[in-house]
Amino acid sequence: MVLGTDRRVLALAMARMADALGNSFLIIVLPLYIASGQIAIDGIVGTDVLGFTLTEEFLIGLVLSLFGFLNSFGQPVTGRISDRVGARKPFILGGLVVFGVASAAYPFVSSYAAVLLVRAFQGLGAALTVPATVALVNDYATSDSERGGNFGVFNTFRLIGFGFGPIVAGIVVAGGFGRETVTQYMLGGFALSGFNAAFAIAVIGAVVSFALVVWLVDEPPRPDAEAADSLSVKVLDPDGGLDTVFAVGVGTLFMALTIALFATLQEPINNALGQGSTLFGLQFSAVVVANVFLQVPIGNWADEYGRRPFIVAGFALLVPSVLAQGLIPLVTGVAGAVGPALMLLARLLQGVAVAMVFAPGLAIAGDLARGGNSGTTLSVLTMAFGLGVAFGPLVSGFLFSFGLLAPFAFGAALSLLGLLITVTQVEETLGTGSTPPDADDPSAVGGD
Template sequence: MADAIGNSFLIIVLPLYIASGKVEGDFFGFSESLITGIVLGLYGLVSSFFQPLSGRISDKLGKRKLFVLAGLFIFMIANFAYTFASNYTLLLVIRAVQGFAAALTITATLALVSEVSSTKNRGGNMGVYNAFRLVGFAIGPLGSAALVENGPYNLPFIGEASGFTMAFMLAALAALLSLILVAVFVKDPEDTKPNKERMIIRFRSQEPGRFLDPIFTLGIATLFMSMGFALLAPIELVVNERLSQGAFLFSIQFSALIVSMAILQPIIGKASDKYGRKIFIVVGLVCLIPIIVFEGLATEPWHMITARSLHGLSAAMVFAPALALAGDLAKKGQVAAQLSILTVAFGLGISFGAFLAGFSIRFGFVVPFIIAACLAAIGAILVKTQVPSSQTAEN
């Protein structure tokens, strides 16, 4: 949660920082919305590239905590480095470093949660973990918007600091707090041993009648879900103009999805332990279709707040059960590597969603939302046809 607070600060702050004129230069003549989409999306691309490697090394060494601590330390340095980012090149470098840091922490953390769980409580545990992270993501945008709007500030020993500088400094402090908490309270599971076996990541199903591996299919569903999740951030200024609102109302809309997911994920995750994972994933993806389209048709701030809240409900039905089902099906000793399929998919979805919104908004406000809704429909069909209805492995 502490780390997520710091990272989500940047989702709201970076588009405003780019638009403020503090970043100099012309990035290949790209539009401001497209540049913002690239900056936000690069984090997910770099993270997704390194996550399978990070997960595999974590499995081979049988170490989780070490990777989490290293990633949080790099996060802390990168968050503070934004205070010196005066051109697009430096901004992109820092964002890429953040993506590498995320690769170290994400797969190791989810492997920890999965390894201390069983099929009887894995959905609930994944829901609780995701809920705390999402609370952080919800608090961060609200705090960052307030900081930017109320700056500059006079700080002891430092002097005047802009709202942007304060947001970057607090993001770095949040990563430091997270690092301290993990160092003091987290231990590697005793039964997690080094694994020298060949990493198994399948794309084709081994079962007759299905052509996609179930974990890979869950990754595709997560990819499509997270693309819809990420549409608003790179078009923040366009949304604000369309709805005649400021940064604070936008932060409420952005956070509405996160708050809804945070409240409902533990409940839905626990329910999936009892009633099965697949039904929740399919229903969640189907519900996303009309909800995302409604976001693209919003003309008033309350329209977007309502739609984003319902979006969070549907996304909660997909995310925690999908992670739990992947953990159920993952081979023992290769949990981090196989769960990286879903974490990579989530990161790529955030990136592709940002790119999609930044590029396609020129064709009409509703266009990126219609595309994301169509992808959710495809995801529902794939999960329905390619994923087994019950957990078949115990780890």
């Protein structure tokens, strides 16, 4: 239940909601901003690089992906440092400052290289914030029986911001629901474009998050010895196969990649279904909206019935729901509202699948992490999620050259592989009394 959740978890959840709202704005706004002609890409589009012709879709995918790459590869480092120093809050606040300043820089850049640089700084800001935040949520859990619920609440609020951000972004840019043109706002005699208004909201989201963390979040007491434990991540299990946390991380990577396939393909999907950007925003957000309603109950059920059954069921549903997104435009064409409605349904089913995988997966990692090692252990999953979101737009931008079905067929194949890995490599952790591996285990990597 949300009302019974630790107020500090709720504060972190609301802070991430505001921050995620600002970031998800940019997922919708940046492709439109680049395609609008305000960013100079004419000299880049059509260029051959190692036999591959750069397209507008690929350049947009690169901008969206760069954030995820730097965010993801930075997370194990920042999570490990926060474990070592025994503090989380300074990393969260520092990351929000970097993200907010970078968001404010977009109206002042006009070249593609400058946009890449600004997006890179946003990724670094997120790398500071995310591992420390999820580590605090894990540290606040007093027992395994409430960990899934805590992560369910945290993910729900975060996804509210991430899911409704694209819908609001489309309205802000166009100045109303269902409009397709960029509007101009007048504020005290000054003209403000819809793009700049969206960038301003991203900055406001970072500011609100900063204030919530400063006022409502505190560091849980931790003995000095706890923060000094070995900080290592296992890849292999001593009994053979993959380590459970690493296996869940691989599955999380595949799952996140399937979510992000959709973002780069806004124009071809809209053309194939005969719809506008507002409907695309609704479809993009459907995955997240499903999670908003399901993360808390699934997290609580995972605390009661176990983590693994939900992850298995989630991947089993993910395979057909992802494949359907590539088939629907081919089958329905531009047949009125049928195609957009079916696409919305497929995205909702994908959201159900994601909800079954994500909160129980985080709970497994939390079960296997010591309090002083939670930043390092949980960063395996947050890094995997970020990498998936980063690779998704690039993969879809590249595979689109083989047809609209190709990116989603690839995503469905990865989902099937994730199901096989979960069934064969992931062990149940609830009620098993599992403890983290010994620091001297030769299968551990990254230890000091």
